Amino acid sequence: MITCKQLQKHYGKKEILTDVSFQIDEPKIIGLIGRNGVGKSTLLKIIAGHAKASKGYIEVVGQKPFQNLTVAANVIFIEDAMTFPAVLTLKEILESAKKFYAKFATDLAFKLLKFSNISEKNYHTQLSKGQKATFNLIYGIASRSAITLLDEPMNGMDEAIRNDMYRVILKDFIAYPRVIIISSHYLNEMEQLIEDILLLHKGKVALFAPVEEVQELAVKLVGQKGNVEPALDKYEVLATYENGPIFEAIVRKNDLPLPENVRMLSLSASDVCQVLTATEGGSIDDIYRKSEYGAEYL
Amino acid sequence: MTSIVKVSTARNIYEQVKWKCKAYSSMFSTVLILYILLTLLSGGGSGSLGMGRSFVSYREQYYTLDSLFIFTVLTMFIFGWLLASKSISRDNFSIVTTSYTEAISSALFLVVLCIFTLVAAISTLWISILVDILRTGDLFIFHSMEYSLLTFISFTVCSLLAASIGYFIHVVFDFSKIVFALLCVGMFLLIRQYTIELWGILFGGSAFQIIGRSTIYIILLWLLIVLMRQRREVTRT
Numbered sequence: 193m194i195t196c197k198q199l200q201k202h203y204g205k206k207e208i209l210t211d212v213s214f215q216i217d218e219p220k221i222i223g224l225i226g227r228n229g230v231g232k233s234t235l236l237k238i239i240a241g242h243a244k245a246s247k248g249y250i251e252v253v254g255q256k257p258f259q260n261l262t263v264a265a266n267v268i269f270i271e272d273a274m275t276f277p278a279v280l281t282l283k284e285i286l287e288s289a290k291k292f293y294a295k296f297a298t299d300l301a302f303k304l305l306k307f308s309n310i311s312e313k314n315y316h317t318q319l320s321k322g323q324k325a326t327f328n329l330i331y332g333i334a335s336r337s338a339i340t341l342l343d344e345p346m347n348g349m350d351e352a353i354r355n356d357m358y359r360v361i362l363k364d365f366i367a368y369p370r371v372i373i374i375s376s377h378y379l380n381e382m383e384q385l386i387e388d389i390l391l392l393h394k395g396k397v398a399l400f401a402p403v404e405e406v407q408e409l410a411v412k413l414v415g416q417k418g419n420v421e422p423a424l425d426k427y428e429v430l431a432t433y434e435n436g437p438i439f440e441a442i443v444r445k446n447d448l449p450l451p452e453n454v455r456m457l458s459l460s461a462s463d464v465c466q467v468l469t470a471t472e473g474g475s476i477d478d479i480y481r482k483s484e485y486g487a488e489y490l
Numbered sequence: 491m492t493s494i495v496k497v498s499t500a501r502n503i504y505e506q507v508k509w510k511c512k513a514y515s516s517m518f519s520t521v522l523i524l525y526i527l528l529t530l531l532s533g534g535g536s537g538s539l540g541m542g543r544s545f546v547s548y549r550e551q552y553y554t555l556d557s558l559f560i561f562t563v564l565t566m567f568i569f570g571w572l573l574a575s576k577s578i579s580r581d582n583f584s585i586v587t588t589s590y591t592e593a594i595s596s597a598l599f600l601v602v603l604c605i606f607t608l609v610a611a612i613s614t615l616w617i618s619i620l621v622d623i624l625r626t627g628d629l630f631i632f633h634s635m636e637y638s639l640l641t642f643i644s645f646t647v648c649s650l651l652a653a654s655i656g657y658f659i660h661v662v663f664d665f666s667k668i669v670f671a672l673l674c675v676g677m678f679l680l681i682r683q684y685t686i687e688l689w690g691i692l693f694g695g696s697a698f699q700i701i702g703r704s705t706i707y708i709i710l711l712w713l714l715i716v717l718m719r720q721r722r723e724v725t726r727t
Contacts, residue, residue, distance in 0.1 A: 219492060240586070244726035253494050259588040259720060265497040277513035277581045285584075288512065291505045292586040294495045331584075338492045370492040 193217060193339060193371050194239060201234050201426060208234045210395035213246070219369035221361065222290050223382050223403075225465050226392035232375040235392065236341045239373075242268035253338060268293070270332035270342040271410040276316040281468070282320065282327060283312035286334070293335040295368075302333035304360060321348035331359055333364050340372045346381075349385045354378070379462035389461060393469045403470035406461040409468075423451035430467045441469050499591060506587060506595035509545050511602060513581065518568055518606055524565065525558065525610050529618040532557055549628065553619055556726070558611045559645060563652040566607065570600060570656025580725070589719040600653045604646045610644070640697045651704045654711045665718045 199212040208231040216222065226232050237243035238250060241257035241264055250257060257263040275455055276285050282305065292298045305312055308326045319327060325348045332340055342361075346354045362385055365372055373390070382433065389406050391399035399406065410430055412419050417439035426434075428444035434440075440458065450456050459467075511518075572578060573596055582592050662687040680688075693700045 237724070242583070244723060259590060261586070261591060262494075262503060263495055263498055263503075263590050265495045265586045273580075274584060276582050276584050279516050282514055284512070288509055289585070291509065292502075297501055336492075338494055341715075368492065 193253060195249070197249040199238065199250055200246045201231065201237075201238060201243070202246050209238075209245075209397060212392070212395070212397055214397050214400050215389060216371055219365075219371055220387045221365055221372045221374065221385055222371050222388045222390050223371060223379060224375040224387035224390050224392065225379055227417045230392045230469075231395055232392055233343050236269060236271075236343050236373065236375060239339070240264075240267050240341055242269060255281050255344050259377070265292075265294070266338040267340045267341065268335045268337040268339075269343070270328050270345055272328075272347055274328050278315060278317050280315070281312065282310065282314050282316065285316065286312070286331070289331065289335065293337060295336035297336055298333045300364075301330050304334070315354045317401060322350060322353065325349050326353055326357065329360075333360055336364075336368050336370070338370050338423050340370060342372065342374045342376075343372065344376055344480060346376060346378055354381065358382070361385060379465060380460060383461050389465065391465055391468060398468055401466075403461050406464050407459065408445060410442055410459055410464050411445045412457040412459055412463075413450075414457060415451075419453040423454060431470055494670065497586065502586060502667075503591050503595045503598065506585070506591060506691055507598045507602065509597040510582075510595060512601070513515065514573070514578070517603060520590070521603070521607050522610050522614075523534075524561070525607075525614040528561055530621065531613040551622075553615055555611055555615060555645070558591065558615065559648070562607050562611060562645070562649045566600075566604065566649040566653040567656040569603065570653035570658075570661045571601070572656075573653075574657045574660035576725070583724050589722055589724070590716055593712065593716045593719045596657065597654070597715075600650060600657070601646075603667075604650045606651065607649055608642055608645050639666060643701055644697050647701050647704045647708070654708045658711045658715055661715050661718050664722065 193305045194214075194216040196215070197213050199209055200207070201209040212231075214233060224232050224235070234243060239252055239257060240258050241252070245260040252263050253266045255262055257267070281289070283302075286298055289301075290298050302312060305327070308323075308330070310323050314323075316324065316327065324343060328469060329342065329345045332345070346357065349357065350387050354437060357379065361372065361374070365473070374382060374386065379389075382402055382466075386403060388398060388402050391396065391406075399409075413423070413427075416437060417434065420439045422443055424441055424443065424450050427441070427446060429441055429443050431442045432440065442463075579592065582596075587595075659670070659673065662673050693703050
């Protein structure tokens with residue numbers, strides 16, 4: 193359904209995506225993860241046909257996506273900035289959607305809108321930030337497009353509605369399996385929902401694997417510095433933290449026996465992704481430790 | 491399991507035109523309100539041809555669409571400009587569209603809007619005549635009416651040309667600020683050099699020539715619009 197090979201995108205001299213390659217063949221929910229500015233939204237825009245790749249190969253539903261009507265009819269791209277005509281009520285927007293999205297579930301959209309306590313008589317411009325995000329997400333899910341792209345769909349929603357919306361995504365996916373790509377900073381919340389993680393780092397795909405595999409990639413070793421540090425030679429160290437007497441090291445998991453007086457803690461996929469995309473400048477602790485004003489801040 | 495939806499370009503454009511008529515219905519109501527106000531304030535663009543009091547007291551009055559026509563051209567230019575603006579065109583990407591179908595459906599929407607303005611202009615003219623009769627209490631004797639299909643078509647085509655120019659200029663503005671500046675300078679020089687001869691060269695002398703050449707200009711403008719829009723990436727911010 194989606195094939196990307198050595199995809200590149202730059203705006204002027206600024207390189208956003210440098211080498212993105214992946215393939216999605218079957219319906220699944222995928223979490224698109226990466227630091228701010230890494231190119232998540234740009235990648236989604238390219239898949240949706242809203243932006244053109246500078247180099248490389250991309251195929252969506254068997255066609256090149258940029259300005260392609262077949263792709264537009266099979267892909268819905270939901271983002272914060274999505275707007276609707278100011279004179280149309282939410283009811284009119286949902287009713288007219290069926291004319292464009294062949295599988296649009298109008299009844300479901302109205303039910304979800306009612307559940308979310310958003311009046312169908314409202315205008316999109318009258319909605320709060322959270323309500324806009326909720327409506328946009330309902331619109332995207334109800335479209336039942338073969339490929340649903342959700343760019344930070346939960347931004348502005350309160351925790352309760354976020355949880356409800358995660359269930360909506362899951363339930364609707366079970367009822368109508370399709371490719372759903374969710375770009376979000378709330379990976380912890382999404383871990384139960386997504387099957388695969390597509391991790392972008394420095395304009396490239398750093399990782400594209402099932403959530404369970406990502407969770408198994410690394411572990412945290414915790415103990416006294418004197419106990420943990422000597423054992424690190426046997427591991428690939430991804431990050432270290434020092435909090436007073438406690439020393440923590442995040443390392444790639446291997447089958448070696450655990451050193452004495454060292455505890456091994458498993459990590460969430462979110463933690464693993466954070467470590468894999470950590471900046472090269474070290475941690476915040478390092479900044480405070482090295483700062484000439486460190487004492488003042490500490 | 492999901493299946494791939496096939497969509498016909500013609501069907502998509504047709505649905506988009508219908509959607510735009512609904513989504514931008516405020517343009518229709520704006521035209522109507524402005525026309526009613528303008529015709530009422532200007533007395534329907536009426537003028538007196540003469541009057542007599544010796545045998546019977548009579549007043550000869552004419553009503554014309556001239557002032558409404560000039561107003562329509564300006565209004566349609568502004569509507570064309572507005573329709574191409576980012577704030578409006580980004581709304582169009584909440585439905586299934588591409589830059590190509592968006593441009594074509596916008597052109598067809600403007601055709602509908604131009605036909606509506608013609609009907610609105612004639613209707614408001616008749617309303618103003620009716621108001622005039624009721625106000626003066628005169629006995630109205632209809633003398634002649636110089637309406638022709640050619641007049642209607644000219645009115646529609648000229649207003650469509652104005653709308654297309656407005657849309658085109660905005661697309662050029664989005665496409666390249668340098669080209670936009672050059673276009674503005676060119677248009678300024680053209681307007682400054684305006685003469686009847688220049689008008690004749692551009693549009694010809696007869697109604698047929700005006701309609702024909704305006705139609706060619708409209709087609710050329712929309713071809714350029716489609717070409718420029720095809721290269722543009724979609725931005726919703």
